[in-house]
Amino acid sequence: MHKSFSVLLALGVCLVSVGCKSGQRPPAAATEAADGSTGPRVYVTNEGSGDLSVIDSAMRKVIATVPLGKRPRGIHASPDQKTLYVALSGSPNAGPGVDESKLPPPDKSKDGIGVFDVAQNKLLRMLPGGSDPENFDVSKDGKYLFISNEDASSLSKVDVASGAVLTAVKVGGQPEGVKMTPDGKRVFVTSEEDGTITAVDPDTGRIVATFKVGHGPRSIAFMPDGSKAYVNAENDGSVVLVDAVRFKVWKTITLGERGVIKPMAVLLSADATKLYVSTGRGQKVFILDTASQAVLGSVTVGRRPWGIALSPDGKTLYSANGPSNDVSVVNLADNTVAARIPVGTGPWGVVVLPH
Numbered sequence: 421m422h423k424s425f426s427v428l429l430a431l432g433v434c435l436v437s438v439g440c441k442s443g444q445r446p447p448a449a450a451t452e453a454a455d456g457s458t459g460p461r462v463y464v465t466n467e468g469s470g471d472l473s474v475i476d477s478a479m480r481k482v483i484a485t486v487p488l489g490k491r492p493r494g495i496h497a498s499p500d501q502k503t504l505y506v507a508l509s510g511s512p513n514a515g516p517g518v519d520e521s522k523l524p525p526p527d528k529s530k531d532g533i534g535v536f537d538v539a540q541n542k543l544l545r546m547l548p549g550g551s552d553p554e555n556f557d558v559s560k561d562g563k564y565l566f567i568s569n570e571d572a573s574s575l576s577k578v579d580v581a582s583g584a585v586l587t588a589v590k591v592g593g594q595p596e597g598v599k600m601t602p603d604g605k606r607v608f609v610t611s612e613e614d615g616t617i618t619a620v621d622p623d624t625g626r627i628v629a630t631f632k633v634g635h636g637p638r639s640i641a642f643m644p645d646g647s648k649a650y651v652n653a654e655n656d657g658s659v660v661l662v663d664a665v666r667f668k669v670w671k672t673i674t675l676g677e678r679g680v681i682k683p684m685a686v687l688l689s690a691d692a693t694k695l696y697v698s699t700g701r702g703q704k705v706f707i708l709d710t711a712s713q714a715v716l717g718s719v720t721v722g723r724r725p726w727g728i729a730l731s732p733d734g735k736t737l738y739s740a741n742g743p744s745n746d747v748s749v750v751n752l753a754d755n756t757v758a759a760r761i762p763v764g765t766g767p768w769g770v771v772v773l774p775h
Contacts, residue, residue, distance in 0.1 A: 467492060471485050488506055489532070490508055499561070501538065502538055502539065507567065526571070533578065550588060559604065565577070592609070594613040596612050617633050633662060634653025634656045636656070652697065654683055657678040657683070660673070681699045693710055
């Protein structure tokens with residue numbers, strides 16, 4: 421374990437050096453006037469077109485398109501909501517059924533975390549993020565990023581101020597979802613390949629536990645007290661509620677037929693009374709009651725919904741629908757789709773911020 425940790429740390433330092441010498445200059449944004457609207461802004465990463473769509477939620481239209489780089493996927497805001505971080509990857513897209521032997525080699529110079537200034541609507545710089553960063557979480561104080569490195573099966577810790585990769589920890593195969601516990605004492609990382617979660621001490625990089633959760637976990641949502649967490653099990657058609665203290669499965673909640681309903685992202689309401697689950701090719705978002713674990717209902721939102729986010733008032737849900745290149749606007753009062761907004765190619769992640 422110590423040997424692997426040292427090797428990965430050396431790789432991280434190397435990537436810092438490469439990132440510093442790359443001299444990549446962020447491109448300018450293409451912007452449309454927002455006509456004075458003060459509606460919340462919806463930010464959508466488009467994996468295929470390599471850009472960020474900025475949506476005015478009041479007008480329900482894209483008001484800016486900002487080029488980011490290769491394959492933008494995971495997107496999260498800083499604690500003060502002044503900055504957005506975006507995972508970028510130079511590895512070719514190897515989706516289901518793709519013959520990886522025929523893909524071009526990865527371009528590691530394109531790997532990194534884009535730093536986007538919300539006020540300026542502008543990409544400021546690139547941070548190193550380890551190899552093939554896919555998703556991540558931001559520490560409670562905003563000083564560190566914890567990043568899943570898909571092709572390296574590792575978790576990288578990056579210092580935001582210095583841009584240094586501080587540690588890199590070997591975790592399960594094809595890591596994706598990363599979430600820090602509410603108290604900030606653990607970082608949970610899903611392994612899509614192994615069907616496990618690895619719990620890591622964020623200060624030392626020590627692995628605290630690894631436990632099974634189901635097939636194809638990608639996303640994690642903690643209850644406010646940190647005692648339990650919801651994890652999707654994509655290939656089981658279910659969501660798993662885990663004991664986040666004892667590191668074991670507490671309950672499995674079936675949403676639908678395996679292979680048809682494919683749970684992807686899990687998201688809690690602000691008061692944690694409801695859980696929202698996107699289901700990929702299942703085309704739906706499910707709503708669960710967190711007290712009873714019962715399915716309250718579902719709404720068909722579009723083709724392969726992946727990333728989901730809630731409006732600041734909790735009344736509206738936005739889903740990124742990859743193959744149809746649009747975002748659905750869901751009215752949660754009656755679970756109906758109020759609008760579908762065209763964005764870039766292959767929308768992946770969504771964040772909503774007040775304006």
